[in-house]
Amino acid sequence: MRRVDILVIGGGIAGVSAAARFAQRSETILLERESALGYHSSGRSATFYHFGIGDDAVRGLTAASRHFFANPPGGEELPPLWQTKSAMFFATAETMDQLTALETEMRRFSDNISQVGPAEMQAIVPVLKVGTGGAVAGLVDTGGRKLDADLLLQANARALRAAGGEIHFHAGVTGIAHDGSDWIVDTVEESYAARIVVNAAGAWADEFAAIAGVRPLGLIPLRRTIIGFDPPQGLDVSDWPFLKTVFDDGFYMLPDAGRLLASPMDVTPSPACDAQPEDYETALAAWRVEEATTLSVDRIALKWAGLRSFVADKVPTAGFAPDAPGFFWLAGQGGYGLQTSPAMALAAEALLFDLPWPELLREHGVEPRQIRPERLYV
Ligand SMILES: Cc1cc2nc3c(=O)[nH]c(=O)nc-3n(C[C@H](O)[C@H](O)[C@H](O)COP(=O)(O)OP(=O)(O)OC[C@H]3O[C@@H](n4cnc5c(N)ncnc54)[C@H](O)[C@@H]3O)c2cc1C
CATH class of the missing domain: 3.30.9.10 (D-Amino Acid Oxidase, subunit A, domain 2)
Structure with missing residues (x-):
């Protein structure tokens, strides 16, 4: 069994952008069922960045993502992640x-x-x-800006690997249970023991939670x-x-x-x-x-x-599940998962590692209560 601190489930933009941040602080492995990143929603979008969608929380996350898109880490070696449009x-x-x-x-x-x-x-x-x-x-x-989804996924994957993180493809999770201290996660080829599991399984996030015995979000x-x-x-x-x-x-x-x-x-x-x-x-x-x-x-x-x-309020969700230790939600990115991904990754990092809330998010009016899962269980 492979031991790891953080296991991220899902190689869409949500999972890979957050994993790239987590790997700077802790050993991180990302599991993706398909053979490539972005096979599902993240590879099928219109890849547009604009303020004509979502509520104030979504627009705040969009605005807070601007700096990353314009100045991605290691960006001098990359073509631009977006074009003016x-x-x-x-x-x-x-x-x-x-x-x-x-x-x-x-x-x-x-x-x-x-x-x-x-x-x-x-x-x-x-x-x-x-x-x-x-x-x-x-x-x-x-x-408005036209994003390059493939480049965005690859830039995040590169940052994840540069920080020592790994991506395992053909690694669909078939079973998950908590043994009292760790999550034991099974794929067809390998089993993992992880302190923290991050549910970035896109449209499958509620189904994945159900297998883990965690209350779904209503996705x-x-x-x-x-x-x-x-x-x-x-x-x-x-x-x-x-x-x-x-x-x-x-x-x-x-x-x-x-x-x-x-x-x-x-x-x-x-x-x-x-x-x-x-x-x-x-x-x-x-x-x-x-x-x-x-x-x-x-x-x-x-x-x-x-x-x-x-989810019900259409705002993306990040944060630990209130009903399961070490189970972290990163789901419900709706129709804005690419354009909000840098800010959501930043928010997820702060919530997962219990860091002070990032000033960049606060400046744009985004507060933890707007995205944490607890708001959905009232
Ligand atoms: C037509 C369309 C247009 C869009 N236009 C825009 C736009 O212009 N701008 C914008 O910002 N957003 C847009 N979006 C939304 C955006 O694409 C999504 O919000 C975003 O891609 C969601 O990312 P994700 O990582 O949550 O999901 P996904 O990309 O679907 O990734 C989830 C991954 O989890 C994997 N997975 C699931 N279950 C398991 C398991 N058990 N084990 C291992 N892996 C698993 C899946 O294989 C998948 O790869 C659009 C979406 C669509 C469909």
Whole structure:
């Protein structure tokens, strides 16, 4: 049996970014069931960083992550983890109140917000339908960024290994029990005894807790679909922003590697699984793009789906389980797990090692009570 201080379960962005921090202070091994990091949600996102999503806690975590993305440790040897890319949120006449509310919320966290009218919106995205029945007003956030998910995962993995940590692939946990002093964790190939187990199992986090006999958080995985299609020949879309409706039954769209990606922003409950795109949501994505723009989606060149997992208040959770010694939660990253990952890793480090609460988090209004699991058990 292999002995280790900290065993992190899950090689998505949550697990690897936190493990990279833990390994600076204590012996850490990360177990991932698949053959690569980011095989599930972390490799299937839109990889965007913006303030148009979440509540104040999520926006605070997003703001607190900015410094890491701009100056990653060892960054001089890496390509940039992100590229500048504005976000533009738009409303129809019926949804103007949502735009007003969003502007107030975003302005608390970003100084880069400006209002735009129909003509400006069309200058930015020439295919957008404006006026009656279409977009009537928008908000542009020049603080938006396109993240590189693969680079982000690899940068964290490199930091983890540089600190002496290990990543074990094909290491799905099949059994876990507490023997009175340690967690005994079994995978097909090896068994481990760990003082602390970190549950960063993404959509499987509640199932994993149940095997350990720990009370679940009430996590709900929601499937989200993305399609990719070619823009009209000769149209350069590379400077288009991340374009998103302020209303829920809408869509978002962004340029990526010469194509346009679009999502109908579906929120379909799903069991934890290797999520696949369904015909309905794939067609819905194309239809919503065609309804709001003059584009026609003649051929869907690529499509995928992934799970966004939320707890009741939709704020990511980090902290020791109140009902089990040495069982640490790092789950419920929802639709913002990449953009909040540096701040969540910092928070997890502080909570796991009982360190003073980081000033960076406090500056952005993030307090332990907002993310610790206890808040979910009232
Ligand atoms: C379509 C889509 C768009 C998104 N867009 C954005 C965006 O623009 N910006 C943003 O910040 N976020 C976005 N997200 C959300 C983001 O992808 C997630 O919040 C984030 O990836 C969650 O990371 P995670 O590490 O918790 O989960 P995961 O990446 O799913 O990692 C969990 C890992 O745990 C492993 N695991 C589970 N059980 C076990 C076990 N028993 N033993 C060993 N390993 C196990 C799994 O194999 C998996 O690799 C999007 C998500 C989707 C689906």
